[in-house]
Amino acid sequence: MKWNKEQLGAYAPNDIEMSWYDFWEKNGYFHQDPDPSKEPFSIVMPPPNVTGQLHMGHALDNTLQDILVRFKRMEGYNVAWIPGTDHAGIATQVKVEQQLAKEEGKSRYDIGREEFLKRVWAWKEQYGSRIEKQVRRLGSSCDWSRKRFTMDDTCARAVREVFVTLYEKGLIYQGQRITNWCPHCHTALSDIEVDHSDVQGHLWYIKYPVVGEDDYIMIATTRPETIMGDTAVAVNPADDRMKKYIGKKVVVPLVDREVEVIADDYVDIGFGTGAVKITPAHDPNDFEMGQRHNLESIMIMNLDGTMNEKAGAKYNGMTREDCRKAVVADLKELGLLDHIEELTHAVGHCSRCKTTVEPFVTKQWFVKMKPLTEAALKAVEDGHTKFIPDRFVKIYNHWLEDVHDWCISRQLWWGHQIPVWYCDDCGKSSVSREDITECQHCHSKNIHRDPDVLDTWFSSALWPFSTMGWPDKTPDLQQFFPTSVLVTGYDIIFFWVARMMFMTCEFMKDIPFKNVFIHGLVRDSQGRKMSKSLGNGIDPLGVCEQYGADALRFTLVTGNTPGNDMRFYMERVEANRNFANKIWNASKFVIMNLGDFDENFVPEDKDLTLADRWILTSFNETVTKVTEDLDKFELGDAADAVYNFIWNSYCDWYIELAKKRLYQAASERDKHTVQYVLVYVLTHTLEMLHPFMPFVTEHLWQHLPHEGESIIVAPWPKTQDKWNFPADAATMNTMMEAIKGIRNLRAESNVPMGKKAPVILAPATEDMAQTLKTYEDYFHTLAFADKVTLLAAGDAKPENAVVAVVPGIEVYLQLKDLIDVEKETARVQKEQEKLQKEIARLDKKLSNQGFLSKAPAAVVEKEKGKLADYQEKMAALTKRMEDLAKL
Incomplete structure (x- = not known):
């Protein structure tokens, strides 16, 4: 048996916490080799961005994972908790571009792709370990020897293998489709990279003249600057007001283009006038409608968000904002602007640079989703993967059942460059797992590689198996896959969880994790989401420095229920x-x-x-x-x-x-x-x-x-039958209730803490009487009892005493010599008088029909609650007066 016999000083968490983390890490307690004789327990850490700064969401996520990992490690499982970081394509590139502009006044184009990527890797080496150090400060006992990075050689090989295999199966294709586009970052964006926020805008009502008639259709739009790209006007076929226009032609203002009025169920009869302009190149819903009706798609903007020549000579080169003003002025001058309404509506912004996102039709790479979703849906339906709590299955299913093809290309330099080469001679493309130097078709050396990189989510979708060395059949993959549990927030179920599910089902023919443990968001004390704009974020590292990581971790877990915000x-x-x-x-x-x-x-x-x-x-x-x-x-x-x-x-x-x-x-x-x-x-x-x-x-x-070297590898506590005495525990609990009864009586009667009081106990059975006699000392120690008297069956109950009844025992406390009865009576009377005034005030208020009819229901209920509370307190004071009268 071991123990450090030095005496403890005062508790100072900062003096002990990181020294113990170093002790655990240096002694290899976080690492376990694959051991087929033991049941495995594995977790892959959701990889924080390499640019990241630890926030409360990270702190919660890591705390929950660490609790499970430490528990299972102590239970004797073969444990692997694999940490890592995500290369965070846009975020990291923006950071380095900002640094380059600030220090050298240059852009990435000035120094070229090769030199720029050298700068990014250097930045990653310098700053990438910051988030890892912060995760350590929380006490996360992940196996750093298994650390992965989404662009390390192991993950890069997996990414290549997946891309090429999907391409060979016909599940990856290149096409002109509409995507979220950031005019500032000059790249397509995934849905998760777009922040939608309500902005104060307008709804412009514009007249589209009907060809050959003295009539017009009124449309309502939030984007008049895109009129020049209109290729149809749409109405709902069930809208009786609009049926007469279906099939007719109308003139698009400003460009005098004749377009057809089409019927489509998508149109909302109740929005605006019931007629909408269709601009397939600049609106995702319009694009889908354009596909259904074979409409032309006209791009009227450049990739930087300025207007191009197809917008017309007058508007060519204008910014979106200036063009909007000019278009509205011209419509007004032509008499085609009917009126304007104010409107609050959600507008997408790039999550990195906050620029308003522009839907653009561009040539991108896509993954066909429908063939991949069936196995992912079935895995959850059949119970192979369970969601905790299970209500989140609906979100998961809804996204997969209504999924669109996934745009996986990004117009960035930092990331996994798409492994496709184009031949400048024969015009064909080559897709390869290895870098190539000649065309696979005509063997020409005149080839160039696709400059785009893959969406960051493409590499992180492979995380459950790429981290373990796939496509090789590594010992880790054989022992620890599929993983035991994924711990994550509900906000990325469809962005990440679902993608890992369908990628893993496709390439591993198995589930990525047996359980998906969903937690909520950490909100501020007012229930608001923590954000930079509100300035209500709390730095978990600052909390650790002030109170210790243990206190922070315990705060994040206590009162926390799966799936709910805290x-x-x-x-x-x-x-x-x-x-x-x-x-x-x-x-x-x-x-x-x-x-x-x-x-x-x-x-x-x-x-x-x-x-x-x-x-x-x-x-x-x-x-x-x-x-x-x-x-x-x-x-x-x-x-x-x-x-x-x-x-x-x-x-x-x-x-x-x-x-x-x-x-x-x-x-x-x-x-x-x-x-x-x-x-x-x-x-x-x-x-x-x-x-x-x-x-x-x-x-x-x-x-x-x-026993043992460290608590981290100590066996998990087990129940011992030899130390199990339920009957004695029940007896002790009865005695404790009696002691608490005495404490409550003393507190209600304002008996000073140090003043001992005689206690009289009336047990209900002989067995309880014997127990009370044997352990009478418990009442002296814990109930400040001076003298303890046991009443036998048939003994008269004491008069002039307050009483508390608990199952099996009646407790009497004689207070006459412990308190000033006259003074205590006066105090209680004063409290009664004060309380009676409040009760009378609330009675009057709640009897007032004017108040009841005008006040919100919540206010009325609150006042009723107050009255009930006061009445309960008054009943207690009345009982107290009765007790005092006996003394």
Whole structure:
């Protein structure tokens, strides 16, 4: 048995936390080789951006993963938690471009692609480890020897293999389709790279003259600057107002183009006038309608968002904003602008540069999604992959069932360059797993590679198997795939979770993970999403420095339920630091009283007191509950169970009862017994708490008698049948309720804390009477009892006493000599008078029909709640006056 016998000082988390992390990492506790004789447990960490700064979402995600990993490691599983970072195509390129512009006044085009990529790799080497250090500060026990990067050689090989295989199967194609386009970053964007926010705009009502008639169709649009690209006007075929126009021609204002009025169910009869302009090249819904009706697609903008020659000579070269003003003015002058309405509507912005996104028809690479979704849907439907909670299956299914082909090309330089080469002689393209120097068709050397790179999500979609060395059949892949659980937020179910599912089902013919554990967002104390614009973000590293990582982790998990958002309160962090300090002081007390501890002593049943049997039984019950909760991913409930056991059962009750036995033991054997129970329960409770608060538990565990080198690899606590006494625990719980009853009576009667009171107990059975007689001392210690009197069956009940009834015992407290009855009566009367005024005020308010008819229902209910609360308090004061009258 080992233990550090040095005495503990004051609890100072910053003095101990990172030293223990270094200890774990240097001793290799985070790494386990594949061991087929053990059941595997594996997690791939959702890779934070290499440009990233740790935020509360990361902190929550990593804390939940680490709790599961530490738990399973202690349970004896063969564990692999694989960390890594994402190359974050746009974000990283923007960072380096900004640095280049600031330091050298140059753009990437000035230095060329090869030199620019050298700069990006250098930036990654310099700053890429920052997020890893921050993850370490949280205590995340991931295996850094297995660290992956989405552009390292292993992942790059997997990306090439997947792209080429999908291309060979006809599932990757190149085509002209509409995508989100950032005019500033000059690239297509994925949906997740577009932030939609409500902006104050307008709805312009414009007249489109009907050809050959003295009539017009009124359309409503939020984008008059795109009129020059219109190739149709659409109405709903069920709209009786518009049926007469279907098939007729109208003139597009400003360009005098005649276009047809078409019928399409997509048109919303209730929006605007019921007629909409169709601009296939500049609106995704219009593009789809254009595909259905074989409409021409006219690009009237350049890639930088300015207007081109197809917009007309007058508007050519204008910005979108200036063109809008000019178009509106010209329509007004022509008498075609009917009126303008104000409108608040969602507008997409590039998540990196905040530029308004422009839907553009450009030539891009796409993945055909429909053939890939069936297996991914079936895997969840058949229960092979489970969502926790299962309500998120609907989001997953909805996206896969309504999925569109995925645009995977990006007009960037940083990323996985598309492995396609074009021949300048024969015009054919070559797709290859390896770089080539000649055309695969005509063998010409005059070839050039596609300059685009793949969407960042393409490489991260392969994360569950590319991180383990696929396409090679590595030992890691054979042992740890499929992974046990993915921990992630609900906001990227369709962006990332679904993509990993269909890619893995396609290439591994298996699921990527058995469970998807969904957590919510961390919001501020007012329930708002944390953001830079609101300035309400909280730096988790700052919290760690102030209160310790243990306190932050425990705050993030307690009260947290799967899938639900949580509010973050600094007061709770402080309270959890106090909890860590409580454990520290309890451990310090135990360690101080182990001077004559006998490492070989194990008590027998006869040595155990009622309190010993109760705490040992309670410990068993807590182990069972915590283990079951962790297995069900109810991490918040598990944390609450450990907290309540430590704070309430062990510290507030058992330690208090143990003190007298330590200081005034009836025998040496009794002292060794209480020492044994104190150490046994505390040591194993620290092990149970370890996944939640790893640092303080390791430090204290090392100072207590223990087996093994580190708590991180200690066996998970197990229930011991020999230490299970449910009947005795129930008896102890009854006595505790009696003691709490006395404490409540004292508090209600304002008895000073240090003033002892005579207590009279009336047990319901002979067995309880004998127990109370044996453990009368518990009432002296915990209920400030001066004298304890037991009433036998048939004895008269005391008069002039307040009473508390608990199952099995009636408790009487005589207060006459403990309080100033006259003074206490006056105080209660004063409270009654004050309360009566409030009750009368609320009665009057709630009897006022004017208030009831005008006030919001929530306000009325709040006032009714106040009244009920006051009435309850008044009843308690009335009872108190009755008790005082008896004295």
